[in-house]
């Protein structure tokens with residue numbers, strides 16, 4: 001009988017001086033075992049066979065003491081001589097089927113894979129688990145064949161999930177490459193294939209070398225990472241479980257209204273920070289909008305102060321309008337600070353897809369951390385979909401029609417499909433703006449047709465939606481989708497009211513009236529108990 005294996009914290013050893021230093025391998029591994037690693041792979045690419053077997057036996061004894069399985073990298077002969085639990089095979093090592101013949105049915109055999117075809121071969125050959133990588137570039141193994149990132153690993157998980165054969169359902173997975181305490185929660189949050197038919201598929205564990213082996217205290221490092229794996233990331237703890245939205249239309253509208261009234265009051269009463277990292281053109285207007293809706297604006301592009309600001313409990317907007325290398329480095333610092341504090345982040349991928357520099361900037365930002373909400377127009381959201389690893393059949397169809405830029409390529413149901421799919425994949429909220437805004441959290445999807453065409457004729461209306469939504473999600477973190485819907489309604493109904501005024505003759509007079517009406521809407525709801533009318537949801 002094959003043992004049940006816990007792959008959750010998988011230690012891969014390294015005997016090089018750069019990682020082990022002058023310390024003894026067995027002592028370092030024992031510390032990691034004390035800290036809670038759940039499986040160990042002895043990986044030594046240079047030592048002689050006799051030494052490998054001797055050290056392997058010592059490791060086997062200490063792993064036994066902690067009831068943790070020991071595997072040997074590459075060397076089936078050493079595994080047999082040591083009498084340990086199995087092997088891990090790279091693409092250049094012995095084939096899985098050959099190793100299985102030598103080791104028999106009960107030993108554990110793992111295989112390194114970095115593509116769907118390698119995964120298919122390894123599973124069909126009888127691998128028990130896949131080590132999928134390389135996730136992130138790492139100093140530990142500089143000659144890795146391909147760095148596939150979150151998207152590449154997700155592709156393989158989706159593939160395994162889509163195969164009916166039991167072998168594919170049962171195979172376990174770990175990811176490897178650059179995993180450490182600062183990114184493990186984000187990785188586990190993002191490596192998630194939301195299945196419609198059964199338990200969502202995610203990796204069964206993370207494989208780690210340097211973050212444990214090179215740590216000055218390997219026991220403490222293992223314990224810390226184990227705790228991080230076991231607890232939800234900070235940006236998720238503030239999120240209640242989602243319930244499917246099954247109410248009837250009129251009830252649903254009532255519920256949206258009551259959520260909106262609640263959220264407007266929450267922003268009014270708490271004055272959450274809306275921290276904008278945005279372009280020069282809209283800074284002034286964004287600060288005015290933030291004040292009008294009841295938030296406190298901070299317009300700081302300095303990543304160095306983001307961790308202090310993140311502790312104030314507000315929301316962050318990353319506006320990609322000025323995507324210089326310098327700006328991007330500041331953005332990354334801020335994203336990491338807000339992710340760590342759990343504060344919501346809105347990504348506004350301005351012009352994403354327009355130039356190759358902006359495509360790269362979007363990829364850089366999306367690899368930097370988790371965004372609670374991504375908002376953009378159609379072209380921007382399509383680029384988000386591509387960056388998230390989608391090949392959208394719809395997009396090809398639309399491009400073949402050759403529609404002019406500016407005109408919508410998609411029907412509302414198609415937009416709903418796109419935002420729903422991205423939100424499910426990124427596990428966040430996605431908003432596609434337009435004459436009708438379409439928003440989804442992967443479960444619930446709404447189309448909102450409030451607003452006015454003047455919004456499309458002034459500078460910064462898109463950017464200041466981000467300003468608004470960051471504040472709303474900070475004030476109502478329990479349900480980020482409904483917080484965002486409330487923010488959109490506040491913004492767009494404010495625009496409608498402004499456009500209706502007699503003193504508004506066009507986009508120029510619209511701007512100050514809009515700021516007034518954003519303010520008036522909030523004070524009406526929060527101080528005069530006015531309701532919300534004219535929803536087009």
Ligand code: 3NM
Nearest residue numbers: 133134138140177178208209210
């Ligand atoms: N295999 P660290 S990456 C041993 O991609 C190994 O197959 C890899 O080290 C692969 O946790 C890697 O220090 C090294 O980044 C991972």
Ligand code: MG
Nearest residue numbers: 074089090093
């Ligand atoms: Mg190998």
